[in-house]
Amino acid sequence: MQFFRKQFPVLLAFVMGMLLFVQYFVPSKLSKGFYEGFADWLIVIAGFAAIFAIASLLHYHMGKIRKRVLGYGFSVITIVAFIQMLVLGFVFHYRPGTPAGWEYQWLFVPMQATMFATLAFFIASAAFRAFRARTWEALALLLAGLIVMIGRVPIGEFISPHLSTFSDWILNNPNMAGYRGILLGVALAQIAIAVRIIFGIERTYMGGGD
Amino acid sequence: MEKVQKPSFIERFLQLDRRIIYTLVVLAVAIPLLFPMGLPIKVTSEVQSVYDTIESLPEGSHMLLAVDYDPASMPELYPMMKAVMRHVIEKKHKLVIPVLWPNGPNLVAQAIEELKVDYPDWTSGEDYVFLGYQVGTAIVIISMGSSFSRTFPHDFYGSTTKTMPLIKEYDKFAQTDYMVMLEAGSTGDSWIIFATEPYDVEVAAGVTAVVAPQYYPFLQAKQINGILGGLKGAAEYELLIDKPAMAVSAMDSQSIVHALIFVVIIIANIFAFVLAGQKRRQAREEA
Numbered sequence: 001m002q003f004f005r006k007q008f009p010v011l012l013a014f015v016m017g018m019l020l021f022v023q024y025f026v027p028s029k030l031s032k033g034f035y036e037g038f039a040d041w042l043i044v045i046a047g048f049a050a051i052f053a054i055a056s057l058l059h060y061h062m063g064k065i066r067k068r069v070l071g072y073g074f075s076v077i078t079i080v081a082f083i084q085m086l087v088l089g090f091v092f093h094y095r096p097g098t099p100a101g102w103e104y105q106w107l108f109v110p111m112q113a114t115m116f117a118t119l120a121f122f123i124a125s126a127a128f129r130a131f132r133a134r135t136w137e138a139l140a141l142l143l144a145g146l147i148v149m150i151g152r153v154p155i156g157e158f159i160s161p162h163l164s165t166f167s168d169w170i171l172n173n174p175n176m177a178g179y180r181g182i183l184l185g186v187a188l189a190q191i192a193i194a195v196r197i198i199f200g201i202e203r204t205y206m207g208g209g210d
Numbered sequence: 211m212e213k214v215q216k217p218s219f220i221e222r223f224l225q226l227d228r229r230i231i232y233t234l235v236v237l238a239v240a241i242p243l244l245f246p247m248g249l250p251i252k253v254t255s256e257v258q259s260v261y262d263t264i265e266s267l268p269e270g271s272h273m274l275l276a277v278d279y280d281p282a283s284m285p286e287l288y289p290m291m292k293a294v295m296r297h298v299i300e301k302k303h304k305l306v307i308p309v310l311w312p313n314g315p316n317l318v319a320q321a322i323e324e325l326k327v328d329y330p331d332w333t334s335g336e337d338y339v340f341l342g343y344q345v346g347t348a349i350v351i352i353s354m355g356s357s358f359s360r361t362f363p364h365d366f367y368g369s370t371t372k373t374m375p376l377i378k379e380y381d382k383f384a385q386t387d388y389m390v391m392l393e394a395g396s397t398g399d400s401w402i403i404f405a406t407e408p409y410d411v412e413v414a415a416g417v418t419a420v421v422a423p424q425y426y427p428f429l430q431a432k433q434i435n436g437i438l439g440g441l442k443g444a445a446e447y448e449l450l451i452d453k454p455a456m457a458v459s460a461m462d463s464q465s466i467v468h469a470l471i472f473v474v475i476i477i478a479n480i481f482a483f484v485l486a487g488q489k490r491r492q493a494r495e496e497a
Contacts, residue, residue, distance in 0.1 A: 032356075038351035040360070046346035095367065096319050103450045104316045108279040111315070116282040118469065124235045125228040132482050142479070150472050152419070152442060154249035155465035164252065176426045183427060 017198035025102040032128050055081070211224055220481045220488075232475070238470045242462035249465055250456065255494040256429065257446040260436035261297070263388055269302045272380045274411075279394035280313035283418050287392050289457035290416045290444035291481040292321050297327050297451045303387075304368050304376050305338040306358060310350060310397050315343045315366055334367065335374035344368030348400040353384045389413040393421060402433050416443065473491060 020038065023031045025055025061075035069075075085100060092098035096105065133139035150156040196202035217225075219225055226461060244407040261440045264273070266389065275294065276433045278315060279287045298305050309315045318340055341362040344350045354359040359372040360379050380386075383405050391398050398415050412435050415425045419440025438447055444457035 036353075036360075037350060040354060042349035043344065043346045043353060043361070046349055050345055081304045088267050093368070094316065096316060096323065101316060101319075105320070108313070109284065109316075113284055117285075118241075121232045121235050122475065124467075124471050128226065128231055128478050129469050131475050131478070132477055142475070146472055146475060147248075152439070153315040153465040153468045154251050154442075154461055155469050156317045156467075157252050158249050161252075168254070171426050172380040172430065175423050176430055179424055210336060 010203065013197050014200060017194070021198075045152075053128050054082075144174070218485075218488075220485050223385060223481055224478065225486065229472070233469060234470055234474075237462045238466040242466050243460070246459065247462045247465075249462055250431045251445050251449055251461055253446045254443075256437040256439070257443055257450065258436075260294075260390065260416075260438060261447065262392060262451040263412065263414070264294075264297050264301060266304070267301065267303060267387055270301045271301075272385050273298055273303045273305050275305055275307045275387040275492055276389065276391040276393075276397075277309045277314045277318050278311050278397035279317075279392055279418070280311050281317065283394035284317060284480075285327070286418045286441045286444065287394060287416060287459070288317060288321065288486070289455060289460075290438050290447060291318070291448040292325065292393055292455070293444060293451055293453065293457070294317055294392075294416065294438075294490045295321060295325055296328075296445075299325065299337070300451070303339075304378060304380060306341065306356075306376070307338065308341040308354065308362065309343045310347050310348070311345055311394075312345075315340075317364060331390060331425050334365070335369065336376055338365045339371060339374055339376050341371065341425070347397060351400050356428060357381050357410065358383075382407040383411065386411045390416055392416040395421065396424070398425065398428075402428060407433065 009029055016038075019034070023035055030080050058079065064072045064075040065079075078169065085103065086098040088098070088103070094100045094104060124179055130140060131145070133142045148167045150159070151163040151165075156163040156167065193202060197205065221440055243397060267273075275289065275298070297304070309318060322338075322340060332338065339357065339358075340441075342365060350361055357480065359377050362371055362411050365371050365374070378444050386409070387413055389401070389406060393429070393471055394417070397415070401413065404428050413433075414436040414437035415428070415434050417425055417440070419442070422439035422443075425434060429437055440446060441457050441460055445454075445461045446453050448456075478481055
Protein backbone atom coordinates (compact mmCIF):
# COMPACT_ATOMS: atom_id res chain seq x y z
CA MET A 1 0.00 0.00 0.00
CA GLN A 2 2.88 2.30 0.89
CA PHE A 3 4.31 1.70 -2.61
CA PHE A 4 1.10 2.91 -4.32
CA ARG A 5 0.91 5.92 -2.07
CA LYS A 6 4.52 7.09 -2.19
CA GLN A 7 6.65 5.50 -4.92
CA PHE A 8 4.10 4.70 -7.64
CA PRO A 9 3.00 8.31 -8.37
CA VAL A 10 6.65 9.38 -8.61
CA LEU A 11 7.43 6.47 -10.93
CA LEU A 12 4.36 7.22 -13.06
CA ALA A 13 5.28 10.92 -13.31
CA PHE A 14 8.84 9.98 -14.31
CA VAL A 15 7.81 7.44 -16.97
CA MET A 16 5.08 9.59 -18.52
CA GLY A 17 7.18 12.74 -18.32
CA MET A 18 10.14 11.09 -20.06
CA LEU A 19 7.94 9.38 -22.68
CA LEU A 20 6.26 12.64 -23.63
CA PHE A 21 9.58 14.47 -23.66
CA VAL A 22 11.08 11.90 -26.03
CA GLN A 23 7.88 11.73 -28.09
CA TYR A 24 8.14 15.45 -28.91
CA PHE A 25 11.43 14.84 -30.73
CA VAL A 26 10.47 11.57 -32.50
CA PRO A 27 8.26 12.18 -35.56
CA SER A 28 7.14 8.56 -36.09
CA LYS A 29 3.69 6.99 -36.49
CA LEU A 30 4.09 5.12 -33.21
CA SER A 31 5.05 8.30 -31.40
CA LYS A 32 2.07 10.16 -32.92
CA GLY A 33 -0.30 7.33 -31.95
CA PHE A 34 1.00 7.40 -28.39
CA TYR A 35 0.50 11.16 -28.23
CA GLU A 36 -3.09 10.91 -29.52
CA GLY A 37 -3.93 8.12 -27.10
CA PHE A 38 -2.40 10.14 -24.31
CA ALA A 39 -4.56 13.15 -25.24
CA ASP A 40 -7.70 10.94 -25.07
CA TRP A 41 -6.67 9.65 -21.66
CA LEU A 42 -6.11 13.18 -20.41
CA ILE A 43 -9.67 14.16 -21.34
CA VAL A 44 -10.99 11.13 -19.41
CA ILE A 45 -8.84 12.04 -16.39
CA ALA A 46 -10.04 15.66 -16.60
CA GLY A 47 -13.62 14.32 -16.53
CA PHE A 48 -12.84 12.45 -13.32
CA ALA A 49 -11.29 15.60 -11.89
CA ALA A 50 -14.62 17.35 -12.51
CA ILE A 51 -16.37 14.59 -10.53
CA PHE A 52 -13.93 15.12 -7.65
CA ALA A 53 -14.61 18.85 -7.81
CA ILE A 54 -18.36 18.22 -7.55
CA ALA A 55 -17.84 15.79 -4.65
CA SER A 56 -15.65 18.36 -2.91
CA LEU A 57 -18.26 21.11 -3.42
CA LEU A 58 -21.04 18.94 -1.99
CA HIS A 59 -18.88 17.73 0.91
CA TYR A 60 -17.95 21.32 1.84
CA HIS A 61 -21.50 22.66 1.77
CA MET A 62 -23.06 19.60 3.43
CA GLY A 63 -20.57 20.07 6.27
CA LYS A 64 -21.64 23.69 6.68
CA ILE A 65 -25.30 22.68 6.74
CA ARG A 66 -24.71 19.86 9.26
CA LYS A 67 -22.83 22.18 11.61
CA ARG A 68 -25.34 25.01 11.08
CA VAL A 69 -22.46 27.43 10.42
CA LEU A 70 -23.43 31.11 10.13
CA GLY A 71 -24.86 31.63 6.62
CA TYR A 72 -25.49 27.93 6.03
CA GLY A 73 -28.65 28.93 4.15
CA PHE A 74 -26.43 29.93 1.22
CA SER A 75 -25.04 26.39 1.20
CA VAL A 76 -28.60 25.04 1.01
CA ILE A 77 -29.27 27.32 -1.97
CA THR A 78 -26.00 26.21 -3.63
CA ILE A 79 -26.84 22.52 -3.29
CA VAL A 80 -30.46 22.89 -4.37
CA ALA A 81 -29.45 25.03 -7.38
CA PHE A 82 -26.71 22.57 -8.29
CA ILE A 83 -28.93 19.48 -8.09
CA GLN A 84 -31.89 20.92 -9.96
CA MET A 85 -29.61 22.27 -12.75
CA LEU A 86 -27.91 18.88 -12.97
CA VAL A 87 -31.23 17.03 -13.22
CA LEU A 88 -32.70 19.47 -15.75
CA GLY A 89 -29.51 19.28 -17.81
CA PHE A 90 -29.49 15.49 -17.82
CA VAL A 91 -33.16 15.24 -18.70
CA PHE A 92 -33.55 18.08 -21.20
CA HIS A 93 -29.96 19.04 -22.15
CA TYR A 94 -28.74 22.64 -21.84
CA ARG A 95 -29.77 23.90 -25.27
CA PRO A 96 -31.73 27.16 -25.63
CA GLY A 97 -35.45 26.52 -25.29
CA THR A 98 -35.08 23.75 -22.70
CA PRO A 99 -35.78 24.41 -18.97
CA ALA A 100 -32.05 24.39 -18.20
CA GLY A 101 -31.45 26.66 -21.19
CA TRP A 102 -34.15 28.98 -19.90
CA GLU A 103 -32.52 29.13 -16.45
CA TYR A 104 -29.18 29.80 -18.08
CA GLN A 105 -30.49 32.61 -20.26
CA TRP A 106 -32.81 34.31 -17.80
CA LEU A 107 -31.14 33.61 -14.43
CA PHE A 108 -27.51 32.76 -14.86
CA VAL A 109 -26.60 35.28 -17.59
CA PRO A 110 -28.20 38.32 -15.89
CA MET A 111 -26.80 37.36 -12.48
CA GLN A 112 -23.25 36.89 -13.72
CA ALA A 113 -23.45 40.01 -15.90
CA THR A 114 -24.73 41.98 -12.90
CA MET A 115 -21.88 40.78 -10.71
CA PHE A 116 -19.40 41.92 -13.34
CA ALA A 117 -21.21 45.20 -14.01
CA THR A 118 -21.04 46.22 -10.34
CA LEU A 119 -17.27 46.35 -10.79
CA ALA A 120 -17.69 49.63 -12.69
CA PHE A 121 -19.17 51.20 -9.55
CA PHE A 122 -16.56 49.76 -7.21
CA ILE A 123 -13.74 50.78 -9.53
CA ALA A 124 -15.02 54.35 -9.75
CA SER A 125 -15.36 54.59 -5.98
CA ALA A 126 -12.04 52.86 -5.27
CA ALA A 127 -10.23 54.99 -7.85
CA PHE A 128 -11.53 58.12 -6.17
CA ARG A 129 -10.42 57.00 -2.70
CA ALA A 130 -7.28 54.97 -3.27
CA PHE A 131 -5.61 55.96 -6.53
CA ARG A 132 -3.33 58.65 -5.11
CA ALA A 133 0.10 59.76 -6.28
CA ARG A 134 1.85 59.54 -2.91
CA THR A 135 5.24 58.61 -4.40
CA TRP A 136 6.96 59.16 -7.75
CA GLU A 137 6.37 55.50 -8.67
CA ALA A 138 2.68 55.84 -7.85
CA LEU A 139 2.56 59.03 -9.94
CA ALA A 140 4.07 57.20 -12.94
CA LEU A 141 1.53 54.38 -12.53
CA LEU A 142 -1.30 56.88 -12.15
CA LEU A 143 -0.34 58.82 -15.28
CA ALA A 144 0.10 55.65 -17.36
CA GLY A 145 -3.26 54.33 -16.15
CA LEU A 146 -5.04 57.60 -16.87
CA ILE A 147 -3.57 57.96 -20.35
CA VAL A 148 -4.39 54.36 -21.32
CA MET A 149 -7.88 54.64 -19.84
CA ILE A 150 -8.77 57.80 -21.75
CA GLY A 151 -6.69 57.05 -24.85
CA ARG A 152 -8.43 53.73 -25.52
CA VAL A 153 -11.93 55.20 -25.87
CA PRO A 154 -13.29 57.53 -28.57
CA ILE A 155 -13.40 60.54 -26.25
CA GLY A 156 -9.60 60.35 -25.93
CA GLU A 157 -9.27 60.52 -29.68
CA PHE A 158 -11.79 63.37 -29.68
CA ILE A 159 -9.77 65.37 -27.11
CA SER A 160 -6.45 64.80 -28.86
CA PRO A 161 -5.19 62.15 -31.33
CA HIS A 162 -1.90 62.20 -29.40
CA LEU A 163 -3.63 60.62 -26.39
CA SER A 164 -4.45 57.53 -28.41
CA THR A 165 -0.92 57.40 -29.88
CA PHE A 166 0.64 57.74 -26.44
CA SER A 167 -1.73 55.13 -25.02
CA ASP A 168 -0.66 52.70 -27.77
CA TRP A 169 3.00 53.50 -27.03
CA ILE A 170 2.49 52.67 -23.34
CA LEU A 171 0.83 49.35 -24.20
CA ASN A 172 3.39 48.44 -26.86
CA ASN A 173 6.51 49.38 -24.92
CA PRO A 174 6.60 49.64 -21.10
CA ASN A 175 3.56 47.36 -20.66
CA MET A 176 4.86 44.80 -23.11
CA ALA A 177 8.35 44.81 -21.64
CA GLY A 178 6.90 44.15 -18.19
CA TYR A 179 4.59 41.39 -19.37
CA ARG A 180 7.30 39.75 -21.42
CA GLY A 181 9.50 39.61 -18.33
CA ILE A 182 6.66 38.02 -16.37
CA LEU A 183 5.95 35.52 -19.15
CA LEU A 184 9.59 34.50 -19.41
CA GLY A 185 9.81 34.14 -15.65
CA VAL A 186 6.68 32.00 -15.55
CA ALA A 187 7.90 29.84 -18.45
CA LEU A 188 11.28 29.22 -16.80
CA ALA A 189 9.57 28.40 -13.50
CA GLN A 190 7.24 25.96 -15.28
CA ILE A 191 10.20 24.20 -16.88
CA ALA A 192 11.95 23.99 -13.50
CA ILE A 193 8.83 22.59 -11.82
CA ALA A 194 8.29 20.06 -14.63
CA VAL A 195 11.87 18.81 -14.31
CA ARG A 196 11.51 18.59 -10.53
CA ILE A 197 8.25 16.60 -10.85
CA ILE A 198 9.68 14.23 -13.48
CA PHE A 199 12.68 13.46 -11.28
CA GLY A 200 10.62 13.14 -8.11
CA ILE A 201 12.16 16.15 -6.35
CA GLU A 202 8.86 18.02 -6.25
CA ARG A 203 6.20 15.89 -4.53
CA THR A 204 3.73 18.45 -3.21
CA TYR A 205 1.24 17.48 -5.98
CA MET A 206 0.78 14.17 -4.11
CA GLY A 207 -0.69 16.00 -1.12
CA GLY A 208 0.70 16.26 2.36
CA GLY A 209 -1.70 14.22 4.46
CA ASP A 210 -2.01 10.51 5.05
CA MET B 211 -13.50 73.35 26.07
CA GLU B 212 -11.52 72.61 22.91
CA LYS B 213 -13.17 73.93 19.80
CA VAL B 214 -13.97 71.18 17.25
CA GLN B 215 -12.69 72.31 13.85
CA LYS B 216 -15.21 71.99 11.05
CA PRO B 217 -13.86 69.88 8.15
CA SER B 218 -12.88 72.00 5.19
CA PHE B 219 -14.51 71.70 1.76
CA ILE B 220 -11.54 69.69 0.50
CA GLU B 221 -11.75 67.26 3.43
CA ARG B 222 -15.46 66.85 2.91
CA PHE B 223 -14.96 66.31 -0.81
CA LEU B 224 -12.35 63.63 -0.21
CA GLN B 225 -14.83 61.84 2.06
CA LEU B 226 -17.52 61.99 -0.62
CA ASP B 227 -20.31 59.46 -0.10
CA ARG B 228 -19.81 56.54 -2.46
CA ARG B 229 -23.50 56.63 -3.39
CA ILE B 230 -22.89 59.97 -5.11
CA ILE B 231 -20.13 58.37 -7.19
CA TYR B 232 -22.40 55.43 -7.99
CA THR B 233 -25.13 57.84 -9.11
CA LEU B 234 -22.67 59.67 -11.35
CA VAL B 235 -21.64 56.34 -12.92
CA VAL B 236 -25.28 55.43 -13.55
CA LEU B 237 -25.87 58.78 -15.22
CA ALA B 238 -22.66 58.51 -17.24
CA VAL B 239 -23.82 55.14 -18.58
CA ALA B 240 -27.50 55.92 -19.09
CA ILE B 241 -27.48 59.42 -20.61
CA PRO B 242 -25.24 58.61 -23.63
CA LEU B 243 -27.27 55.46 -24.24
CA LEU B 244 -30.46 57.51 -24.35
CA PHE B 245 -28.92 60.44 -26.21
CA PRO B 246 -26.05 59.15 -28.39
CA MET B 247 -23.27 61.63 -29.04
CA GLY B 248 -21.72 59.81 -31.99
CA LEU B 249 -18.12 60.23 -30.90
CA PRO B 250 -15.77 59.22 -33.74
CA ILE B 251 -14.34 55.70 -33.45
CA LYS B 252 -10.88 55.28 -34.92
CA VAL B 253 -10.04 51.83 -36.29
CA THR B 254 -6.69 50.68 -34.88
CA SER B 255 -4.13 48.70 -36.86
CA GLU B 256 -4.56 45.65 -34.57
CA VAL B 257 -8.26 45.42 -35.49
CA GLN B 258 -7.76 46.31 -39.15
CA SER B 259 -5.29 43.44 -39.42
CA VAL B 260 -7.91 40.89 -38.28
CA TYR B 261 -10.46 42.25 -40.73
CA ASP B 262 -7.96 42.29 -43.61
CA THR B 263 -6.94 38.69 -42.96
CA ILE B 264 -10.52 37.37 -43.00
CA GLU B 265 -11.26 39.55 -46.01
CA SER B 266 -8.27 38.21 -47.95
CA LEU B 267 -8.96 34.50 -47.35
CA PRO B 268 -10.41 32.69 -50.39
CA GLU B 269 -14.07 31.68 -50.18
CA GLY B 270 -14.60 28.44 -48.25
CA SER B 271 -11.49 28.84 -46.08
CA HIS B 272 -11.42 26.95 -42.80
CA MET B 273 -11.77 29.17 -39.79
CA LEU B 274 -11.79 28.29 -36.12
CA LEU B 275 -13.52 30.53 -33.59
CA ALA B 276 -12.49 29.60 -30.06
CA VAL B 277 -14.98 30.83 -27.49
CA ASP B 278 -13.39 31.04 -24.05
CA TYR B 279 -15.58 33.32 -22.01
CA ASP B 280 -18.83 33.30 -20.04
CA PRO B 281 -21.68 35.74 -19.37
CA ALA B 282 -19.51 37.93 -17.10
CA SER B 283 -17.63 39.09 -20.20
CA MET B 284 -20.65 39.07 -22.46
CA PRO B 285 -20.99 42.88 -22.83
CA GLU B 286 -17.54 43.07 -24.40
CA LEU B 287 -17.08 39.75 -26.16
CA TYR B 288 -20.57 38.91 -27.37
CA PRO B 289 -20.79 41.84 -29.85
CA MET B 290 -17.27 40.96 -30.96
CA MET B 291 -18.23 37.33 -31.51
CA LYS B 292 -21.29 38.28 -33.52
CA ALA B 293 -19.36 40.77 -35.65
CA VAL B 294 -16.63 38.23 -36.47
CA MET B 295 -19.20 35.49 -37.20
CA ARG B 296 -21.14 37.85 -39.44
CA HIS B 297 -17.98 38.67 -41.38
CA VAL B 298 -17.14 34.96 -41.73
CA ILE B 299 -20.64 34.20 -43.05
CA GLU B 300 -20.55 37.12 -45.49
CA LYS B 301 -17.21 35.90 -46.86
CA LYS B 302 -18.61 32.32 -47.10
CA HIS B 303 -15.84 30.80 -45.00
CA LYS B 304 -16.36 27.54 -43.10
CA LEU B 305 -16.44 27.86 -39.34
CA VAL B 306 -15.75 25.46 -36.48
CA ILE B 307 -16.53 26.68 -32.96
CA PRO B 308 -15.19 24.89 -29.87
CA VAL B 309 -15.89 26.21 -26.35
CA LEU B 310 -13.48 25.62 -23.48
CA TRP B 311 -15.36 27.49 -20.77
CA PRO B 312 -18.30 25.53 -19.31
CA ASN B 313 -20.67 28.49 -19.27
CA GLY B 314 -19.89 29.64 -22.80
CA PRO B 315 -21.83 27.31 -25.15
CA ASN B 316 -25.26 28.88 -24.71
CA LEU B 317 -23.86 32.27 -25.67
CA VAL B 318 -22.71 30.82 -28.97
CA ALA B 319 -26.07 29.08 -29.47
CA GLN B 320 -27.80 32.42 -28.87
CA ALA B 321 -25.55 34.21 -31.37
CA ILE B 322 -26.17 31.51 -33.98
CA GLU B 323 -29.93 31.81 -33.49
CA GLU B 324 -29.76 35.59 -33.90
CA LEU B 325 -27.53 35.38 -36.98
CA LYS B 326 -29.79 32.79 -38.59
CA VAL B 327 -32.49 35.44 -38.81
CA ASP B 328 -30.27 37.32 -41.27
CA TYR B 329 -28.65 34.24 -42.84
CA PRO B 330 -31.28 31.45 -42.92
CA ASP B 331 -29.19 29.38 -45.38
CA TRP B 332 -26.22 29.17 -43.02
CA THR B 333 -26.30 25.44 -42.29
CA SER B 334 -24.99 23.46 -39.34
CA GLY B 335 -22.64 20.68 -40.41
CA GLU B 336 -21.99 22.24 -43.81
CA ASP B 337 -21.14 25.90 -43.29
CA TYR B 338 -20.37 25.71 -39.60
CA VAL B 339 -20.01 23.19 -36.81
CA PHE B 340 -20.68 24.25 -33.26
CA LEU B 341 -18.73 21.71 -31.23
CA GLY B 342 -19.95 22.82 -27.81
CA TYR B 343 -17.97 22.38 -24.59
CA GLN B 344 -15.40 19.79 -23.72
CA VAL B 345 -13.67 19.56 -20.33
CA GLY B 346 -9.90 19.81 -20.15
CA THR B 347 -8.77 23.16 -21.68
CA ALA B 348 -5.15 22.54 -22.78
CA ILE B 349 -5.81 18.82 -23.15
CA VAL B 350 -8.72 19.49 -25.50
CA ILE B 351 -6.53 21.81 -27.55
CA ILE B 352 -3.83 19.13 -27.81
CA SER B 353 -6.43 16.57 -28.79
CA MET B 354 -7.92 18.85 -31.47
CA GLY B 355 -4.53 18.74 -33.15
CA SER B 356 -5.25 15.08 -33.92
CA SER B 357 -8.96 15.20 -34.69
CA PHE B 358 -11.94 17.45 -34.00
CA SER B 359 -14.42 14.58 -34.32
CA ARG B 360 -12.47 12.43 -31.85
CA THR B 361 -12.26 15.24 -29.33
CA PHE B 362 -15.90 16.25 -29.85
CA PRO B 363 -17.77 13.11 -30.99
CA HIS B 364 -21.03 15.10 -30.91
CA ASP B 365 -21.71 18.76 -31.58
CA PHE B 366 -23.66 21.03 -29.23
CA TYR B 367 -26.96 19.87 -30.71
CA GLY B 368 -26.14 16.18 -30.23
CA SER B 369 -25.37 15.31 -33.88
CA THR B 370 -22.43 13.04 -34.68
CA THR B 371 -19.58 15.22 -35.90
CA LYS B 372 -17.72 12.53 -37.84
CA THR B 373 -20.39 12.31 -40.52
CA MET B 374 -20.75 16.05 -41.04
CA PRO B 375 -19.64 17.28 -44.49
CA LEU B 376 -17.56 20.10 -43.01
CA ILE B 377 -15.77 17.82 -40.54
CA LYS B 378 -15.01 15.38 -43.36
CA GLU B 379 -12.92 18.10 -45.05
CA TYR B 380 -11.76 19.93 -41.91
CA ASP B 381 -11.06 17.59 -39.00
CA LYS B 382 -7.61 18.63 -37.78
CA PHE B 383 -6.30 21.83 -36.34
CA ALA B 384 -3.52 21.92 -38.95
CA GLN B 385 -6.20 22.42 -41.64
CA THR B 386 -7.16 25.77 -40.12
CA ASP B 387 -6.54 28.77 -42.38
CA TYR B 388 -7.21 31.36 -39.73
CA MET B 389 -8.29 31.36 -36.13
CA VAL B 390 -9.90 33.96 -33.90
CA MET B 391 -9.90 33.28 -30.17
CA LEU B 392 -12.24 35.15 -27.86
CA GLU B 393 -10.63 35.26 -24.45
CA ALA B 394 -11.67 36.48 -21.03
CA GLY B 395 -8.71 34.81 -19.32
CA SER B 396 -5.52 32.97 -20.11
CA THR B 397 -6.89 30.09 -22.23
CA GLY B 398 -5.47 31.95 -25.23
CA ASP B 399 -1.95 31.16 -23.97
CA SER B 400 -2.77 27.45 -24.29
CA TRP B 401 -4.08 27.92 -27.85
CA ILE B 402 -0.82 29.62 -28.79
CA ILE B 403 1.43 27.08 -27.02
CA PHE B 404 -0.34 23.88 -28.06
CA ALA B 405 -2.02 24.74 -31.35
CA THR B 406 -1.23 27.84 -33.37
CA GLU B 407 2.56 27.73 -32.88
CA PRO B 408 3.11 23.95 -33.41
CA TYR B 409 0.80 23.90 -36.45
CA ASP B 410 1.86 27.33 -37.75
CA VAL B 411 -1.67 28.70 -37.93
CA GLU B 412 -2.29 32.44 -37.97
CA VAL B 413 -4.47 33.64 -35.10
CA ALA B 414 -6.04 36.81 -33.73
CA ALA B 415 -7.20 37.46 -30.18
CA GLY B 416 -10.49 39.09 -29.26
CA VAL B 417 -10.15 39.90 -25.59
CA THR B 418 -11.73 41.84 -22.76
CA ALA B 419 -10.13 45.24 -22.13
CA VAL B 420 -8.67 44.07 -18.83
CA VAL B 421 -6.96 41.10 -20.49
CA ALA B 422 -5.75 43.00 -23.59
CA PRO B 423 -2.38 44.20 -22.18
CA GLN B 424 -1.38 40.54 -21.66
CA TYR B 425 -1.65 39.88 -25.39
CA TYR B 426 0.62 42.68 -26.65
CA PRO B 427 3.83 40.61 -26.24
CA PHE B 428 2.27 37.96 -28.51
CA LEU B 429 1.35 40.65 -31.04
CA GLN B 430 4.83 42.08 -31.23
CA ALA B 431 6.33 38.59 -31.48
CA LYS B 432 3.90 37.99 -34.39
CA GLN B 433 2.42 35.00 -32.56
CA ILE B 434 -0.94 36.69 -33.03
CA ASN B 435 -1.66 38.97 -35.96
CA GLY B 436 -4.29 41.22 -34.36
CA ILE B 437 -6.11 42.15 -31.20
CA LEU B 438 -9.73 43.15 -30.76
CA GLY B 439 -9.47 44.82 -27.38
CA GLY B 440 -12.64 45.13 -25.32
CA LEU B 441 -15.82 46.86 -26.36
CA LYS B 442 -13.86 49.34 -28.47
CA GLY B 443 -12.32 46.51 -30.48
CA ALA B 444 -15.81 45.13 -31.05
CA ALA B 445 -17.08 48.57 -32.10
CA GLU B 446 -14.20 49.00 -34.54
CA TYR B 447 -14.97 45.62 -36.07
CA GLU B 448 -18.66 46.43 -36.39
CA LEU B 449 -17.69 49.59 -38.28
CA LEU B 450 -15.30 47.67 -40.53
CA ILE B 451 -17.98 45.20 -41.58
CA ASP B 452 -20.38 48.13 -41.93
CA LYS B 453 -22.86 46.70 -39.44
CA PRO B 454 -22.84 49.06 -36.44
CA ALA B 455 -24.63 47.32 -33.59
CA MET B 456 -24.40 46.85 -29.81
CA ALA B 457 -20.73 47.77 -29.40
CA VAL B 458 -20.89 50.99 -31.43
CA SER B 459 -23.98 52.15 -29.56
CA ALA B 460 -22.29 51.50 -26.20
CA MET B 461 -19.06 53.34 -27.02
CA ASP B 462 -20.37 56.77 -25.98
CA SER B 463 -21.32 55.40 -22.57
CA GLN B 464 -17.94 53.82 -22.11
CA SER B 465 -16.22 57.04 -23.16
CA ILE B 466 -18.17 59.12 -20.67
CA VAL B 467 -17.61 56.66 -17.81
CA HIS B 468 -13.87 56.63 -18.54
CA ALA B 469 -13.88 60.42 -18.68
CA LEU B 470 -15.77 60.56 -15.36
CA ILE B 471 -13.28 58.27 -13.63
CA PHE B 472 -10.43 60.27 -15.21
CA VAL B 473 -11.77 63.57 -13.88
CA VAL B 474 -12.62 62.13 -10.47
CA ILE B 475 -9.09 60.73 -10.02
CA ILE B 476 -7.46 64.01 -11.08
CA ILE B 477 -9.64 66.14 -8.79
CA ALA B 478 -9.13 63.75 -5.87
CA ASN B 479 -5.36 63.89 -6.37
CA ILE B 480 -5.26 67.68 -6.66
CA PHE B 481 -7.37 68.03 -3.49
CA ALA B 482 -5.29 65.43 -1.66
CA PHE B 483 -2.15 67.31 -2.67
CA VAL B 484 -3.55 70.64 -1.50
CA LEU B 485 -4.75 69.10 1.77
CA ALA B 486 -1.34 67.54 2.42
CA GLY B 487 0.23 70.98 1.84
CA GLN B 488 -2.20 72.62 4.25
CA LYS B 489 -1.48 70.01 6.91
CA ARG B 490 2.28 70.45 6.47
CA ARG B 491 1.91 74.22 6.83
CA GLN B 492 -0.29 73.80 9.88
CA ALA B 493 2.21 71.44 11.48
CA ARG B 494 5.05 73.95 10.84
CA GLU B 495 3.03 76.78 12.38
CA GLU B 496 2.20 74.70 15.44
CA ALA B 497 5.86 73.78 15.84
